[in-house]
Amino acid sequence: MSASLLIWSGAALVSCAGFALLAPSVARRAPACLAAWTLSLGSLVLAAVSVALPLVLFVVLLGQWEPVAAMGHWSAHLVRARVTVPAAILALGTVVLAGQGLLLVQAAWREARALSDAWRLARRSMGALVVLPDERPTVFALPGWPGRIVAAQQLLQALSTSEIRVVLAHEQAHLDGRHELHRAAVSLASALNPVLRPARGAIGLATERWADERAARLVGDRALVARTIGHVARVCGREIPAAPTMAAAGPGEALRVEALLRPPLGRRTLLTATLAVLALVPAGAAVRALSQTNDLFQRAERAYGTSAPVPFPPTPISAKASEHP
Amino acid sequence: MDRRASGRLEAEVLAVLWASPEPVSAEEVRVRLGGGLAHTTVSTILARLHAKGAVIRELVSRNYVYRPVLDEAGLVASRMRALLEDQRDRTGVLSQFVAGLDRRALEALRQALEGEGGR
Structure with missing residues (x-):
């Protein structure tokens, strides 16, 4: 329990940064389904690591505190002797952990509310398709059991039947694949560790591409899917004013079209494997740190009796009086 | 036809009905959907949608025409x-x-x- 913990914490942060850096190109170039799973599971693992390391710092700080040690029957003295990490760093870890706790509660509340809103609305519709008669052109998947597809009548009127089939197949793919859970997972992970934030845009692109691929397989025409994206963008784009946040999301459609029209890039195994390794190596370090902490406290429990002799039977008041006769 | 495919067809039929400015017959829906669907398949879907109350139908010159209902x-x-x-x-x-x-x-x-x- 020493400087190696700090080195691993630093390495984990570097891993998170590398993961975030590579995430967009995996979302663009790896097979979409593989990219989505790697991004969502990898983000969750890295988020767990990001909590585990501050947690260890907090626990060994707490373990040095006499009243807590007495309650848990371990030797605070031994914990102090074994932990060489400066107290300031331990305190910093504690502050980080507290901040993460707050962020997690906030993000979990936000995601859960968004999902339950969607589920409630989905329950109120009769058919597989909910049409909005007086709305600006839009189409989206409303997750639920079963999920529904929501489309504005204006958009349906602007599209040909084969384009409608593409749009419906795309949205149905979101619902069948439970893509909202992948997105929620990355959203939660990036709330716990802001370094992971770029993965949010990446999981968005990966799930859109995933749905595009499913739609393309269903209609058997990749160029049709690409044209439909372009057509829907034009129909919707005229109506939706360009706001700064949307400008950031904008190139997504161009990337999807590019991915549909280019020749297949192969599985991009190296790229995806790098992403997986970036998530798994810090996870190994975190597991090691947790087990070292466990060992430390077991040792401290064994040392409890020896370093702080307790009179037997423990009769505190009279014992004190008879200690120095 | 498995449940997933029939759900998809149902959504497509509803989309065609909503995209059309006028009520349409089962035959017109079939033609607009293309893809060599059987007339009975389309009729079955329309009947199911009618039973659910998602569409209303009226007789026009001995043929049913269908209009979607806002749910x-x-x-x-x-x-x-x-x-x-x-x-x-x-x-x-x-x-x-x-x-x-x-x-x-x-x-x-x-x-x-x-x-x-x-x-």
Whole structure:
């Protein structure tokens, strides 16, 4: 329990940064389904690591505190002797952990509310398709059991039947694949560790591409899917004013079209494997740190009796009086 | 036909009905859907939608024509829009087919489509 913990914490942060850096190109170039799973599971693992390391710092700080040690029957003295990490760093870890706790509660509340809103609305519709008669052109998947597809009548009127089939197949793919859970997972992970934030845009692109691929397989025409994206963008784009946040999301459609029209890039195994390794190596370090902490406290429990002799039977008041006769 | 395929067809039939300005017959729906669907398949879907109350039908010169009905979920459309708008930046639970393009992205899109003879 020493400087190696700090080195691993630093390495984990570097891993998170590398993961975030590579995430967009995996979302663009790896097979979409593989990219989505790697991004969502990898983000969750890295988020767990990001909590585990501050947690260890907090626990060994707490373990040095006499009243807590007495309650848990371990030797605070031994914990102090074994932990060489400066107290300031331990305190910093504690502050980080507290901040993460707050962020997690906030993000979990936000995601859960968004999902339950969607589920409630989905329950109120009769058919597989909910049409909005007086709305600006839009189409989206409303997750639920079963999920529904929501489309504005204006958009349906602007599209040909084969384009409608593409749009419906795309949205149905979101619902069948439970893509909202992948997105929620990355959203939660990036709330716990802001370094992971770029993965949010990446999981968005990966799930859109995933749905595009499913739609393309269903209609058997990749160029049709690409044209439909372009057509829907034009129909919707005229109506939706360009706001700064949307400008950031904008190139997504161009990337999807590019991915549909280019020749297949192969599985991009190296790229995806790098992403997986970036998530798994810090996870190994975190597991090691947790087990070292466990060992430390077991040792401290064994040392409890020896370093702080307790009179037997423990009769505190009279014992004190008879200690120095 | 498995449940998933029939759900998809149901959505397609509803989309065709909503896209059309006039009530349409089962035969017209079949023609617009294309893809060599049997007349009975389309009729069955329309009958099921009628039973659910998702469409109404009327007799016009001895033929049924169908019109979609706004359901309860459609009536709370404004809430859906609000949900979507609320979501756009803060969480990713809902995914829009297109997120709204800026001029630069539209241009890139147009270029990508040019080689494909986009409309």
